[in-house]
Amino acid sequence: MPEPEPLEAAPGARPAGAVRHAWFGGILEGRMTDAELLKPLVRRLNQLGMAEAELELEGGRFSLMLDDAKVPGQRMTDEAMRDFARLLQDLVEASGAPHAAESTLHCTCVYDDAVVETLFQVTEEGVEARSRVRPLDQDDARQRPEAVATALRRIGTRRAALMGALLLVVFGLMAWVSGYLDRVLSHSAEDLAHETGPFGETLVLSVEKSWGNYKVTLVRGPDYPASVAEAERRVAELTSLVQKTAYNIVVAGGRMYVQLLDKDQKVLASEEVELRALVASGDAEVTAKLPGRIRAHALRLSLERGLPQK
Numbered sequence: 001m002p003e004p005e006p007l008e009a010a011p012g013a014r015p016a017g018a019v020r021h022a023w024f025g026g027i028l029e030g031r032m033t034d035a036e037l038l039k040p041l042v043r044r045l046n047q048l049g050m051a052e053a054e055l056e057l058e059g060g061r062f063s064l065m066l067d068d069a070k071v072p073g074q075r076m077t078d079e080a081m082r083d084f085a086r087l088l089q090d091l092v093e094a095s096g097a098p099h100a101a102e103s104t105l106h107c108t109c110v111y112d113d114a115v116v117e118t119l120f121q122v123t124e125e126g127v128e129a130r131s132r133v134r135p136l137d138q139d140d141a142r143q144r145p146e147a148v149a150t151a152l153r154r155i156g157t158r159r160a161a162l163m164g165a166l167l168l169v170v171f172g173l174m175a176w177v178s179g180y181l182d183r184v185l186s187h188s189a190e191d192l193a194h195e196t197g198p199f200g201e202t203l204v205l206s207v208e209k210s211w212g213n214y215k216v217t218l219v220r221g222p223d224y225p226a227s228v229a230e231a232e233r234r235v236a237e238l239t240s241l242v243q244k245t246a247y248n249i250v251v252a253g254g255r256m257y258v259q260l261l262d263k264d265q266k267v268l269a270s271e272e273v274e275l276r277a278l279v280a281s282g283d284a285e286v287t288a289k290l291p292g293r294i295r296a297h298a299l300r301l302s303l304e305r306g307l308p309q310k
Contacts, residue, residue: 019110022050024050025068026066026103026104028064029062030098031101033095033097042054052069064105092127103120103121113135119131192207195261195299203219205301215288261300262297263297
């Protein structure tokens with residue numbers, strides 16, 4: 001992957017003088033295969049002495065959150081920013097699922113007469129530090145982010161980070177980066193069509209909106225086999241290779257994909273799901289999280305991931 005770009009890569013002229021103060025915020029989240037690979041990287045982030053990073057682990061997912069305490073300007077060197085972005089990139093790679101990582105992590109640096117806002121975005125190329133320069137206003141000069149941090153911690157770090165990310169979208173900080181505004185204005189979950197494809201009625205899916213994402217839940221359907229004999233008989237009856245493959249995946253508790261489609265049946269996003277829990281228990285359910293999209297029209301169960309269409 002390419003080296004993360006330094007702060008001076010921001011469009012427009014870099015402000016004159018030194019950074020007076022700065023603060024961080026936001027959240028980096030995604031799937032992981034081994035939490036022990038992430039913890040040393042988080043410790044190294046904290047050793048930089050910039051923002052206090054907190055790692056939250058839940059199931060097979062991770063969330064990295066930054067507090068918004070005020071950072072003295074002398075700590076905000078180009079080298080420190082490059083190290084910060086490089087460690088974020090190392091963390092994304094160490095997760096084992098870099099394609100599933102998403103970030104609203106950001107930094108605000110206040111100069112004498114201007115402000116540089118930097119978003120650490122996860123792209124196919126890795127972590128990119130995208131910046132913009134804007135005029136200084138009175139709020140930047142008098143802001144006390146440490147007081148905000150204290151208030152947010154009262155309602156919980158994770159929820160505060162997510163709320164902060166959404167508020168940033170609403171107020172326009174993220175509007176210049178594609179994807180986040182898309183989530184806020186995404187299509188209603190209740191209006192999405194459900195297509196089970198080759199899986200037929202062996203599975204039933206439901207969906208709800210959660211923080212701009214679609215949370216898809218799969219449970220056993222009316223055609224889910226009740227015994228080995230029934231499963232073997234059904235497999236023997238199927239003549240379509242695609243349907244037979246799908247049925248075998250259900251019976252064996254294998255992996256399949258949930259796709260998010262637009263009205264032209266183009267794949268906007270997809271997520272891999274393992275069905276093993278459904279084999280173990282009739283009351284079990286498995287879930288997948290797909291990003292909200294304005295153009296979302298339907299959810300489809302599929303044997304393949306599918307390539308997201310621009």
